[in-house]
Amino acid sequence: xxxxxxxxxxxxxxxxETEGRNQMTSRRQMTSYDVARHAGVSQSAVSRCFKDGxxxxxxxxxxxxxxxxxxxxxxxAIARGLITRRSNMVGVIVSNLNFYPEVLSELxxxxxxxxxxxxxxxxxxxxxxxRIIDQLWQYQVDGVVAAAHLTPDxxxxxxxxxxxxxxxxxxxxxxxxxxxxxDQVEGERQLVNLLVESGHKSFAIIGGPKDSVVSMQRTQxxxxxxxxxxxxxxVEEAGDYTYASGGAALxxxxxxxxxxxxxxxxxxxxxxxxCMDEARYRLDLxxxxxxxxxxxxxVRSSSWASFDLTTIQQPVESxxxxxVSMLLERVExxxxxxxxxxxxxxxxxxxxxxx
Amino acid sequence: xxxxxxxxxxxxxxxxETEGRNQMTSRRQMTSYDVARHAGVSQSAVSRCFKDGxxxxxxxxxxxxxxxxxxxxxxxAIARGLITRRSNMVGVIVSNLNFYPEVLSELxxxxxxxxxxxxxxxxxxxxxxxRIIDQLWQYQVDGVVAAAHLTPDxxxxxxxxxxxxxxxxxxxxxxxxxxxxxDQVEGERQLVNLLVESGHKSFAIIGGPKDSVVSMQRTQxxxxxxxxxxxxxxVEEAGDYTYASGGAALxxxxxxxxxxxxxxxxxxxxxxxxCMDEARYRLDLxxxxxxxxxxxxxVRSSSWASFDLTTIQQPVESxxxxxVSMLLERVExxxxxxxxxxxxxxxxxxxxxxx
DNA sequence: TTGTAGGCGTTATCAA
DNA sequence: TTGATAACGCCTACAA
Numbered sequence: 001x002x003x004x005x006x007x008x009x010x011x012x013x014x015x016x017e018t019e020g021r022n023q024m025t026s027r028r029q030m031t032s033y034d035v036a037r038h039a040g041v042s043q044s045a046v047s048r049c050f051k052d053g054x055x056x057x058x059x060x061x062x063x064x065x066x067x068x069x070x071x072x073x074x075x076x077a078i079a080r081g082l083i084t085r086r087s088n089m090v091g092v093i094v095s096n097l098n099f100y101p102e103v104l105s106e107l108x109x110x111x112x113x114x115x116x117x118x119x120x121x122x123x124x125x126x127x128x129x130x131r132i133i134d135q136l137w138q139y140q141v142d143g144v145v146a147a148a149h150l151t152p153d154x155x156x157x158x159x160x161x162x163x164x165x166x167x168x169x170x171x172x173x174x175x176x177x178x179x180x181x182x183d184q185v186e187g188e189r190q191l192v193n194l195l196v197e198s199g200h201k202s203f204a205i206i207g208g209p210k211d212s213v214v215s216m217q218r219t220q221x222x223x224x225x226x227x228x229x230x231x232x233x234x235v236e237e238a239g240d241y242t243y244a245s246g247g248a249a250l251x252x253x254x255x256x257x258x259x260x261x262x263x264x265x266x267x268x269x270x271x272x273x274x275c276m277d278e279a280r281y282r283l284d285l286x287x288x289x290x291x292x293x294x295x296x297x298x299v300r301s302s303s304w305a306s307f308d309l310t311t312i313q314q315p316v317e318s319x320x321x322x323x324v325s326m327l328l329e330r331v332e333x334x335x336x337x338x339x340x341x342x343x344x345x346x347x348x349x350x351x352x353x354x355x
Numbered sequence: 356x357x358x359x360x361x362x363x364x365x366x367x368x369x370x371x372e373t374e375g376r377n378q379m380t381s382r383r384q385m386t387s388y389d390v391a392r393h394a395g396v397s398q399s400a401v402s403r404c405f406k407d408g409x410x411x412x413x414x415x416x417x418x419x420x421x422x423x424x425x426x427x428x429x430x431x432a433i434a435r436g437l438i439t440r441r442s443n444m445v446g447v448i449v450s451n452l453n454f455y456p457e458v459l460s461e462l463x464x465x466x467x468x469x470x471x472x473x474x475x476x477x478x479x480x481x482x483x484x485x486r487i488i489d490q491l492w493q494y495q496v497d498g499v500v501a502a503a504h505l506t507p508d509x510x511x512x513x514x515x516x517x518x519x520x521x522x523x524x525x526x527x528x529x530x531x532x533x534x535x536x537x538d539q540v541e542g543e544r545q546l547v548n549l550l551v552e553s554g555h556k557s558f559a560i561i562g563g564p565k566d567s568v569v570s571m572q573r574t575q576x577x578x579x580x581x582x583x584x585x586x587x588x589x590v591e592e593a594g595d596y597t598y599a600s601g602g603a604a605l606x607x608x609x610x611x612x613x614x615x616x617x618x619x620x621x622x623x624x625x626x627x628x629x630c631m632d633e634a635r636y637r638l639d640l641x642x643x644x645x646x647x648x649x650x651x652x653x654v655r656s657s658s659w660a661s662f663d664l665t666t667i668q669q670p671v672e673s674x675x676x677x678x679v680s681m682l683l684e685r686v687e688x689x690x691x692x693x694x695x696x697x698x699x700x701x702x703x704x705x706x707x708x709x710x
Numbered sequence: 711t712t713g714t715a716g717g718c719g720t721t722a723t724c725a726a
Numbered sequence: 727t728t729g730a731t732a733a734c735g736c737c738t739a740c741a742a
Contacts, residue, residue, distance in 0.1 A: 077495070
């Protein structure tokens with residue numbers, strides 16, 4: 001007991017050394033001990049003042065807060081997390097290629113609003129994922145939003161660590177894991193319906209990267225609806241979601257068919273825009289006169305007058321809000337089971353489809 | 356002394372309770388103590404195995420690493436940061452409005468490469484900054500990259516906390532603070548030179564938000580060069596960096612002048628694109644036949660065939676690399692003085708300017 | 711090279 | 727309501 005006491009004393013004295021130095025130039029950061037000493041109360045009293053719902057008298061609180069102000073004290077969230085086992089940080093994984101800026105900014109500001117901080121992980125190659133996951137554990141994130149593809153094995157790691165994860169626009173049909181999606185299939189069906197109703201007969205479908213599940217869902221959604229409607233004149237090509245790959249794919253489509261199809265169904269807006277530009281400026285085709293083009297996502301540029309693309313608008317705000325609240329609910333209560341939420345996209349009729 | 360010893364013993368026993376439970380479903384996370392016990396060595400031995408340059412025998416390392424693998428142990432970076440006073444996290448502040456996705460992804464992957472993690476703070480209103488700054492202290496970030504405007508007072512807070520900060524595309528002329536910029540003035544001068552050489556006589560300048568320093572530098576850069584060249588037929592309008600505001604500003608310009616100017620100098624590419632579309636699709640003007648348009652930034656969409664905008668390409672990769680290395684150098688050695696680096700933009704001649 | 715023991719700044723527990 | 731003390735998981739002298 002005597003040993004302990006003398007330790008405390010040493011600590012106190014050590015602190016006292018820094019007294020008198022200007023707080024603003026002090027090398028050491030302010031701690032709750034400094035505040036306690038300055039206010040003449042115990043360290044635990046200071047701690048309690050920063051926890052809402054704690055029993056502190058008004059007198060005590062005022063006294064402590066005065067010292068806090070004077071010393072410019074900020075509680076150390078890292079040290080707090082060590083003992084509460086809550087870092088108040090979530091990981092957000094985005095894949096660098098199809099980087100929707102809106103999504104990230106929506107997620108970020110919604111988390112920030114709720115006092116949760118975002119550790120950003122952007123990956124270039126899918127292979128980086130496993131390294132990222134290790135980092136997530138090391139930094140003790142409370143949860144993860146993943147806008148990237150994980151393997152079932154990787155997903156099960158989250159389970160075993162009891163770290164909730166919500167996928168953004170990635171669905172895993174047979175795995176019990178939470179996700180927020182835009183209904184890709186339904187969206188494509190709407191687009192196909194519109195095109196077929198307005199008399200288009202021959203189609204080309206331009207997909208995204210072959211390993212993209214979202215792209216697969218979109219292209220398959222379109223194809224199955226076309227087949228239902230008895231249309232079989234369909235050519236498929238793959239791009240990589242970029243502008244340039246859209247135009248290149250269109251060239252390949254024409255080469256393959258020997259002629260220009262009535263309509264082009266692209267797995268995202270950017271490739272659709274690439275196709276429109278390719279058609280207009282290299283192939284000297286009129287859009288929508290000679291060929292109709294539709295996309296998917298509803299990104300900003302799709303509504304620019306130059307394109308006025310017919311597309312499916314993803315409800316980014318609703319989806320981000322859903323992802324954030326789903327995740328935080330599961331951080332609070334780990335026993336809430338996984339849930340998959342699917343939002344309908346909104347058909348935005350532009351002027352890239354002939355009537 | 357006896358007290359201390361019994362404490363340690365209690366700890367050990369407490370740990371032992373969880374033994375036998377499956378590690379993968381254990382509620383508690385693995386700690387270095389678990390590894391130590393499993394490997395039959397001391398906890399500090401485990402710790403040393405994760406520090407490179409520490410003196411550990413190969414035998415010891417192998418033995419420890421075997422246990423590490425078997426238990427799936429990951430060191431707790433949070434706890435480590437508490438004692439090393441290095442969180443290995445940096446804050447990145449971006450303002451939500453002019454969100455360059457490329458910049459963020461460049462910064463993020465470069466930091467990640469070097470084992471540094473990014474805490475993302477996106478702000479909608481400049482007023483959010485002060486709250487953000489508090490959070491930065493609480494989370495013990497080692498440094499900050501700011502792509503947002505801070506007041507001199509706020510900047511001095513970083514100084515007093517000894518947290519290095521590097522500004523991205525914000526320069527503070529009279530304050531000793533590090534920054535990485537694209538030379539806005541030089542870029543505008545290049546654009547003006549090009550326009551004047553090709554015979555443009557009357558100009559309109561469309562700026563960004565009034566409180567944007569970057570916008571101010573760009574518009575002033577253009578105006579001063581125009582004046583040097585003896586040109587005074589200049590109209591100014593302000594937008595807010597968005598597509599829509601570009602078109603609206605063009606309308607106002609024409610209203611103000613009563614006629615269409617020869618050339619339009621826009622403070623960023625997106626507004627320039629807005630102007631091109633407004634001119635072509637609403638005003639029935641030919642670009643560049645009836646009016647020339649130039650922008651600034653060199654964003655992806657500016658090079659799309661529909662626009663093929665003449666602009667100044669910011670060297671995003673070099674700038675991001677510079678920001679990252681400047682920041683990390685100053686995290687390593689706090690005595691490196693502030694440094695301002697200015698990169699030249701590259702004039703990219705498109706087809707939005709008549710010869 | 712290895713182990714012991716103290717401390718990083720906080721919250722949690724419990725007695726006063 | 728307040729204060730003393732023990733964690734949280736790790737790093738690091740220092741001693742062996």
